[in-house]
Amino acid sequence: MGCEVSRRGQAIRLKAPGWKNVARMDEKLGQGYSEDEIRAVLAGEKQHTPRRKDAVSTPTPKVNLLVDIQAKLQAGKGAGYARWAKVFNLKQMAQTMNYLTEHGLLEYAVLEEKAAAATTRHNELSAQIKAAETRMAEIAVLRTHIINYVKTREVYAAYRKAGYSKKFLAEHEADILLHKAAKQAFDDLGIKKLPTVKSLQAEYATLLEGKKKDYAEYRRSREEMRELLAAKANVDRLMGYGEERQNDREKEQGQDR
Known part of the structure; x- marks a missing residue:
């Protein structure tokens, strides 16, 4: 079975087998997640690079x-x-x-x-x-x-x-x-x-x-x-x-x- 694709408003919703919730794909996610960009990736015309989370800096502990x-x-x-x-x-x-x-x-x-x-x-x-x-x-x-x-x-x-x-x-x-x-x-x-x-x-x-x-x-x-x-x-x-x-x-x- 493939991935279920549906649309709600301007957002595309994806649901893969085994997923409990759908994933919203829209421009709010930033570059690489618009409808055109996703279609290009699925068609093999473009390579998708997952967005990396910024590393959380740990404050330097005080020397006690x-x-x-x-x-x-x-x-x-x-x-x-x-x-x-x-x-x-x-x-x-x-x-x-x-x-x-x-x-x-x-x-x-x-x-x-x-x-x-x-x-x-x-x-x-x-x-x-x-x-x-x-x-x-x-x-x-x-x-x-x-x-x-x-x-x-x-x-x-x-x-x-x-x-x-x-x-x-x-x-x-x-x-x-x-x-x-x-x-x-x-x-x-x-x-x-x-x-x-x-x-x-x-x-x-x-x-x-x-x-x-x-x-x-x-x-x-x-x-x-x-x-x-x-x-x-x-x-x-x-x-x-x-x-x-x-x-x-x-x-x-x-x-x-």
């Missing part, structure tokens, strides 16, 4: 950080390697390479970015915790002053009524001093209307809860930051990246002069 490190270790030369070898050993470098592999840090730029981000986050959490601790300490002191102020208010009112009598002061000195200290604290803080002890306790509880959450993340971020900075420092020493940057800075300073 591990390859650079291994090359440096194998070379075992240079001032950077000599300084590194005095402090570290191959076991430590192997641990660093394992860490880089496990965390997908196969490019130095990524390692540098991650280390910087971890440091920033750690510092942010540290600042948040310190701010919470500062405010909690303020609340504790303020709460004490408010309680003392309320407890000694009547005594101080009586002291004023007595015309600030020395005798009255001697008899109630402790309460009067507490009252004065509380008033001075309120003035220093610029407080015009005293907050309630209940509201201060609620704020303290909120701050304490937030501090506990932040501290849990703080410990994790501190560990992550230390690991990243240690890995980066190890790589920097071995590869001499720190030395290269120092040389670049010195060149820039020399050009500015």
Whole structure:
């Protein structure tokens, strides 16, 4: 049996024995696939050269950080390697390479970015915790002053009524001093209307809860930051990246002069 030929619109359709689908032959396929050209080939008047697909170029893979490190270790030369070898050993470098592999840090730029981000986050959490601790300490002191102020208010009112009598002061000195200290604290803080002890306790509880959450993340971020900075420092020493940057800075300073 031969090939079935049919026409649909301006396109010729071919179907050979065993084919499930037809093949459309038209000018959209490019040179060599028009009706006249196909007829010429079938008549033996022309030779058909199948169209070749363009080869897909494969992007050149980036040389990753591990390859650079291994090359440096194998070379075992240079001032950077000599300084590194005095402090570290191959076991430590192997641990660093394992860490880089496990965390997908196969490019130095990524390692540098991650280390910087971890440091920033750690510092942010540290600042948040310190701010919470500062405010909690303020609340504790303020709460004490408010309680003392309320407890000694009547005594101080009586002291004023007595015309600030020395005798009255001697008899109630402790309460009067507490009252004065509380008033001075309120003035220093610029407080015009005293907050309630209940509201201060609620704020303290909120701050304490937030501090506990932040501290849990703080410990994790501190560990992550230390690991990243240690890995980066190890790589920097071995590869001499720190030395290269120092040389670049010195060149820039020399050009500015």
